[in-house]
Amino acid sequence: MTSTLTNCDHILSIPDLIAKKRDGLELNTDEIQQFIAGLSNGDVQDCHVGAMLMAIFIKGMTEKEICSMTTSMRDSGERLHWSQFRGSVVDKHSTGGIGDKISIPLAPALAACQLKVPMMSGRGLGITGGTLDKLESMPGYQTQLTDKQITELISTVGCGIFSQSVKLNPADRYLYSIRDVTATVPSTALIVSSILSKKSVEDVDALVLDVKFGSSAFMKTAEQAENLAHWLYKVSEMLGMRTCCYITEMNNPIGYCIGNAIEIEESIDLMKYKPGHSKDLEDLVCEQGGRLLVLTQKVNTIDEGREMLRETFKNGSALRKFHDMIIAQGVCETIAKQLISDDDNAIGSILKLSDMKYQAISSETGFIQAIDSLKLGTIVQRLGGGRLKSTDKLDFSVGIRLLKHVGDSVEKNEPWAILYAGHDASHHYPKFLDDFNGSLTVSASPVVPLQRIYKIMGST
Template sequence: MLPQEIIRRKRDGETLSAASITDFVNAISSGAITDGQVAAFAMAVFFNGMKRDEAVALTLAMRDSGDVLDWSDLPGPVVDKHSTGGVGDNVSLMLAPLAVACGAYVPMISGRGLGHTGGTLDKMDSIPGYISQPDNALFRKVVRDVGCAIIGQTANLAPADKRFYSIRDVTATVESIPLITASILSKKLSAGLNALVLDVKSGNGAFMAKSRDAVALATSIVEVANGAGLPTTALLTDMNEPLAQAAGNAVEVKNAVDFLTGDRRDVRLESVTLALVAEMLLSAKIVPNQKAALEKTREALNSGKAAEVFGRMVAALGGPTNFVEKADQYLPEAPVKLEVRAPQTGYVSTIDTRAIGIAVVALGGGRTRPQDTVDHAVGITALQPIGARMEKGEPIALVHARTKSDAVGAAIAIEKAYEFADNKPRTANPILRRIGT
């Protein structure tokens, strides 16, 4: 196998055989090819795409680059959810314990931040002591004992995707439907799921900003997943504003704890989270219909069962045993805080959500190179939503930064990202469409 020949053929728009794709993926895992060759292949796919059979082959090859877990010994259904990425999207932190409290098992293998979007794994790494990349034995034990474990890819789970993912992040090849499809599904297939639910974002803060592109991505993932033997459905959700009022790592964890305990629940975040959990319960055949699914999910949230599950998961993976009760004491805090004030009176009419995500990355809350470390303390909170009535000078956000100059730079970016109008804009339902069987 000559990697340059495979790259050339895809560069020229040819259809690759499953054998060629498998050889290339094996070389990614073994280190037989360079980062430059991986990036060149990614760019060739970015411009020329892949046919469905190629995408299935890429997905299965990356799955088979490592272990594939077997949960047949568990007494209940094994389900998971994946988001294509957004800003202020901490849904996974509430969704996993909610689904467990409703009778499912959730072995959630998550990724780090990609481009301007936050990563679930980076959020969990802000919890002191939390082992986000355990070995398979600990992973299995926590899922069996607690019901869920939110972790990253271990060395033995889809290792080819782990390397490919980090290179895509810094080579402008993120927004490729077949590469996103294969990356998501290789991890989920290696997790040994019975069913999968997707949260595919659309809007100015999503990788697929246009609705038609988001539908194409959702359709691709659903079809490839079902073709690979994993029952999958998708919800198309709105990302034209941050989903939570917080964007960052530790600040999103605190937001999730507040959500689970009932101290604060952002309206759009609650709608999306409950809808996705309900879809998981339906896919797992735990409930007969959507009404029953939503009722069961809301009861698990309001009763405190989900918060209790989250606390047990954190403790089982090395975090503080009283994290839910004392999150403020454990999460890192940035030394500089700066309010961003409304430049005029009016209603928040639009938000450049991607710019908010980029501001978090610039603060140090994301990466510009695969080897970069993330500052878990920095971020943005108190983000005002579309439709909020603001008086000139009122705070529209609070920046958490490492230095004063970083805070000022983020504040300028946030102020530019907000637009105001005299009349209150219509607010859209964040659940746009369901795709699947």
């Protein structure tokens, strides 16, 4: 029997509906809603989904179509509701970057500022590390929570970082799995509907979106990132979420660490406000967190917001929230206490890095002009710190620690980075040492320190 969809005027078969989009025509709200409903009721098969995704990828979608797609995906399952915290529920989403661990210190810092942060995060995609993967390098950390557990976590601790459950937005989970194998991941319409359907499921009042561009980002140019940010902002405002989009540079790694366990270590260093912590990471966390404080009218200016966030690191309140969050999500109290302690040996015994280490050595004297995040991200992925297939088991001990960053001076033969790799690294990636040493660009002249933020779009 041929599957059909119905709107107020006539009946369309699924192939006819796909053909309509293939020919560049606009799908109405009823057609989109019933197509999404068909994912769960069996009317729409995998072959139909693949064909529709490719038609959308090639022909695009209008503003109305994207909004309808987003709300249909959002409504495909259960939703979180926070009427008791109205005006204080926030989240942040990044399109992904090398060394991007912003969410990990940001969520507890915002909770320390009396905001509520139900942060539904994802796993690594390609060379881009996943927040959930990093958190799972802490023994016991549970990312899969029930709705009841999420409600309890947000009501008591104030923040949680967890995965998308089978009941929350199942349409996105299904569509994403098909996108990944049909070369349709980069579609602007599909990216927007995927991101915003997840965020609207969270019932947030305010949202910060970090759209990255550069060699290791999905969007290679600032213009592409600006176009995506434009659509994200437009649709999120239509959905009732006060939103600000940051367009940020992603040619160079964020902070000093790349990997899973090693990025948890760096995040904890910031929450301790430990001497030598990454100023690059701190500035991005305080900027985006400060913006959420402005959007929720907890402060009047972004300067006030930045300083309120920074104070949670200085006074230890963000670190205490982090401690409470990881215990609530399964980490035993003994390990949680060790992680926030000043005992580096205890922390190192939990967040274990490989004992097989390699140094990258500068071949010249000068100033660091660039650090190739694409090469470094690829090294970590290929050596087991990321996935080549969805079924791959991660090696949390793989990672890179930068000793220098853009703008710093460097001497010839001076180490500028350390790679923690497995004993069979050359088997997994024969040219990893060449790529590791070749990831640095040095200038004879002084270099302006890295400017991450290219543009800010949206509510102020």
